[in-house]
Amino acid sequence: MERESRVKKTLLNARVNLLFYFLTLLLSFFSRKIFLDCLGADFVGLTGTLQNILGYLNLAELGIGSAIGYLLYKPIFDQDHTKINEIITVMGFLYRWIGILIIAGGIIISFFLPAIFPGDQFPMKLIFFAYFTFLGSSLIGYFINYKQILLGADQKEYVVTAYYQSANIIKTIVQLVLAYYTRNLYLWVAIEFSFGIIYAFILNWKLKQTYPWLNTELSQGRRLLKQYPDVWKKTGQLFLHKIAYMVTCQSYNVIIYAFTNLATVAIYGNYTMIISKLNTMLSNFLGGMGASIGNLVAEGNQDKTKNIFWRISAMKTFIGGIFFYGIYTFSNPFIYLWVGQEYVLPIWILLPFFFKTYCDYTTSTLGTFLYAHGLFYDVWAPFVEAAICAAVSIGCGYFWGLFGVLLGSMTSNIIINIGWKSYFLFKKGLRIELGKFYLYLFKFMAIQAVVLLFIERFSDKVLAYSQENFFNLFVAMIAMVLLYSIMTGILIYLTDKGFREFLKQITSYLLNKNR
Numbered sequence: 001m002e003r004e005s006r007v008k009k010t011l012l013n014a015r016v017n018l019l020f021y022f023l024t025l026l027l028s029f030f031s032r033k034i035f036l037d038c039l040g041a042d043f044v045g046l047t048g049t050l051q052n053i054l055g056y057l058n059l060a061e062l063g064i065g066s067a068i069g070y071l072l073y074k075p076i077f078d079q080d081h082t083k084i085n086e087i088i089t090v091m092g093f094l095y096r097w098i099g100i101l102i103i104a105g106g107i108i109i110s111f112f113l114p115a116i117f118p119g120d121q122f123p124m125k126l127i128f129f130a131y132f133t134f135l136g137s138s139l140i141g142y143f144i145n146y147k148q149i150l151l152g153a154d155q156k157e158y159v160v161t162a163y164y165q166s167a168n169i170i171k172t173i174v175q176l177v178l179a180y181y182t183r184n185l186y187l188w189v190a191i192e193f194s195f196g197i198i199y200a201f202i203l204n205w206k207l208k209q210t211y212p213w214l215n216t217e218l219s220q221g222r223r224l225l226k227q228y229p230d231v232w233k234k235t236g237q238l239f240l241h242k243i244a245y246m247v248t249c250q251s252y253n254v255i256i257y258a259f260t261n262l263a264t265v266a267i268y269g270n271y272t273m274i275i276s277k278l279n280t281m282l283s284n285f286l287g288g289m290g291a292s293i294g295n296l297v298a299e300g301n302q303d304k305t306k307n308i309f310w311r312i313s314a315m316k317t318f319i320g321g322i323f324f325y326g327i328y329t330f331s332n333p334f335i336y337l338w339v340g341q342e343y344v345l346p347i348w349i350l351l352p353f354f355f356k357t358y359c360d361y362t363t364s365t366l367g368t369f370l371y372a373h374g375l376f377y378d379v380w381a382p383f384v385e386a387a388i389c390a391a392v393s394i395g396c397g398y399f400w401g402l403f404g405v406l407l408g409s410m411t412s413n414i415i416i417n418i419g420w421k422s423y424f425l426f427k428k429g430l431r432i433e434l435g436k437f438y439l440y441l442f443k444f445m446a447i448q449a450v451v452l453l454f455i456e457r458f459s460d461k462v463l464a465y466s467q468e469n470f471f472n473l474f475v476a477m478i479a480m481v482l483l484y485s486i487m488t489g490i491l492i493y494l495t496d497k498g499f500r501e502f503l504k505q506i507t508s509y510l511l512n513k514n515r
Contacts, residue, residue: 009155010292016158020165021281031172038179039188042121047189050131053109053116054138057102064094065149067234070374072153073294081213084150086224088214090231092146093221099142106135122185130189137196144200147207147214155292159210163203171195230374237376244382248389255390256405259397267343268402270335271350275327275357282323282361289368297372305369306430310498311505313365313440318492318499320362321448325484328354328452329459330477333466337473345402352406356413362444366421373429381416381424388412443495451487455480 035044068091075083110131117127151159175191178184207214225231257265289312296305328351332344370376393408400407418441426432459480466476492499 010289013155013158013161013289016161018281020161020169023169024165025277027169027172031176034176035179038183039185043185046117046122046127047130047134049116050127050134054106054131054134057105057109057138064091064098064231064235066238066371067231068149069153070234070294070371071228071230072150073298073372076150076154077295077298085213085215087228088147088150089216089218089221090224090228091149092216092218093225094231095142095146096218096221099139102139102142103135106132126185129186133189133193137193140196140200145203147216148203150211150214151207153294155295156210159206160203163206164199167195167199167202234374234376237379240379241376241382244386248382248386252389252393252405252409255393255397255408256402258394259405260402264402267345270339270343271331271345271353274331274334278323278327279357279361282319293368294372297369302431306432307498307501309365309369309430309432310440311502312368313362314444314492314496314499315502316365317362317441317444318488320358321444321488322481322485323361324354324358324448325452325455326477326481327357329456329463329480330466330473333463333473333476336467337470349403350406352403352410356406356410359410359413359418362441363417363421366417366425369429370421370425373425375424375428378420378424381420385412385416388415440496440498444492447491447495448488451484451491455484455487 032044068087071087072084074080075087110128113127113131114124117124148160151157171191174195175188178187178191253265253269256268293308293312296308299305328347331350332347335344389408389412391408392411393405396404396407398404422437423434426434426437462476462480466473493503
């Protein structure tokens with residue numbers, strides 16, 4: 001019964017996330033066009049820059065939200081309302097102080113705004129008004145909306161998504177109308193903050209409905225913090241992971257530029273943008289799975305947890321192969337139609353990037369289960385990953401340019417994300433034989449590679465057809481990806497027990513639901 005409940009919540013999260021993903025994706029393209037035409041590219045650039053500046057202040061969050069999310073899994077499973085109230089109180093207490101620090105940091109940064117925006121395109125009062133409005137919007141999460149962490153940990157992320165994205169869609173539509181008819185910059189900014197307040201009140205009303213017993217007393221936060229030392233320990237570990245990841249991401253384009261040129265950075269950026277959008281779609285599809293796995297681990301049934309691990313791994317590796325085939329085969333035809341032949345890179349140069357993306361997704365199950373077990377203390381691993389990435393990228397980039405730089409990211413990913421994370425999880429969490437996991441990976445990769453090479457032998461005509469227009473590209477992509485999925489799906493179904501059990505579980509749920 002509990003198993004079906006987890007499946008139901010995961011699929012509900014997926015449906016809601018995907019629905020709002022496509023709605024907001026379409027609206028974002030349309031709204032950006034209107035905002036550029038009616039408010040001007042300079043104003044859109046100003047608001048984007050201000051929000052990026054404020055984004056760095058969110059590092060003060062340290063990872064407390066993730067640590068609290070992990071600590072909530074067990075009391076949620078046990079339905080221990082007292083402990084849940086205590087943990088949320090600790091979070092509210094810490095977030096209040098973080099909010100105060102962000103206010104102080106925001107005020108200090110504001111003194112430098114005249115130096116950052118020295119031009120006379122906008123009056124300084126508009127820049128300060130926009131800056132402090134965006135700052136106020138970001139603070140709502142620390143002073144009012146912090147309780148929403150409970151919905152995510154309780155596998156009810158769809159509630160947050162539905163209310164937040166609905167408010168965001170309505171806000172964008174209101175801004176569109178006002179931008180078109182009034183072109184008032186102050187009004188556009190004011191709407192941004194107003195809807196943040198409206199969303200906060202609606203969300204807290206929903207929280208009271210869902211959890212009538214939820215009651216936090218922030219005055220008790222300091223005392224309760226001493227009862228939960230894991231909050232500081234896990235927060236520190238997650239913060240170091242976050243810093244290392246940020247350093248790696250921020251420095252990668254710099255390394256590419258060092259061994260190529262700005263044009264190559266821009267061309268490569270087109271590919272990363274496409275994959276980023278696809279990654280977001282995949283993440284939304286499985287948005288509630290992390291909390292479901294956390295709930296499963298809290299149950300304490302090791303055999304059941306292992307069984308679910310193999311099912312999810314099989315599903316993600318199957319989807320990862322489809323993802324790889326799609327970007328390998330159709331990214332260049334899309335780039336060709338979208339921005340032109342001069343922005344197309346040879347596919348062999350991109351292979352390390354594509355394979356790294358494949359590994360990221362197929363082995364993301366490792367990260368999800370590590371988080372569910374609270375295994376964050378390998379704080380050296382992300383720094384070693386960053387060092388390997390930088391060393392290989394610089395060394396190989398010197399000889400082979402962009403291809404060499406991309407080898408660095410792929411190499412560090414294989415060594416740390418596949419090599420170390422699998423060992424760490426199986427040694428400290430799941431107690432699975434490492435060789436069994438590597439054999440499983442090799443089997444999947446071999447099947448997917450064979451099918452890809454087989455289909456590629458007769459795909460030239462399809463690719464030529466797909467480059468005529470976007471409709472032909474869409475038809476060709478659907479047909480070829482479907483063929484690849486069916487062929488790999490049949491072979492994996494015949495050779496992998498986890499994949500068969502996953503399909504059986506989903507089929508059983510869907511059949512019972514329709515009765």
